[in-house]
Amino acid sequence: MMKLFITILSGALLFGNVNMLEHSDSQNISSIAVVTLVGGKILSEQTEIKEKYKREDCPVCKGKGWYISGDGIEKIECQYCEP
Numbered sequence: 447m448m449k450l451f452i453t454i455l456s457g458a459l460l461f462g463n464v465n466m467l468e469h470s471d472s473q474n475i476s477s478i479a480v481v482t483l484v485g486g487k488i489l490s491e492q493t494e495i496k497e498k499y500k501r502e503d504c505p506v507c508k509g510k511g512w513y514i515s516g517d518g519i520e521k522i523e524c525q526y527c528e529p
Contacts, residue, residue: 498527499526499528500527501527503527504526504527507525510524511527
């Protein structure tokens with residue numbers, strides 16, 4: 447999966463600027479977005495998974511095993527504590 451991601455990203459970087467060479471006077475495009483996305487992908491693979499709370503000590507669901515979504519519509523099963 448990672449090789450596919452790198453291949454697509456490098457292809458987009460190499461061949462995505464072909465059209466830019468013709469119109470370089472009228473457009474000034476930054477590569478900050480691409481660097482941010484790649485950095486986020488690398489960082490997400492390197493972060494450690496924290497241990498889950500005990501059900502009775504969970505600050506999110508407060509021992510119920512579920513919590514109400516941010517918009518107040520749906521009940522969500524708690525993913526922050528062990529069942």
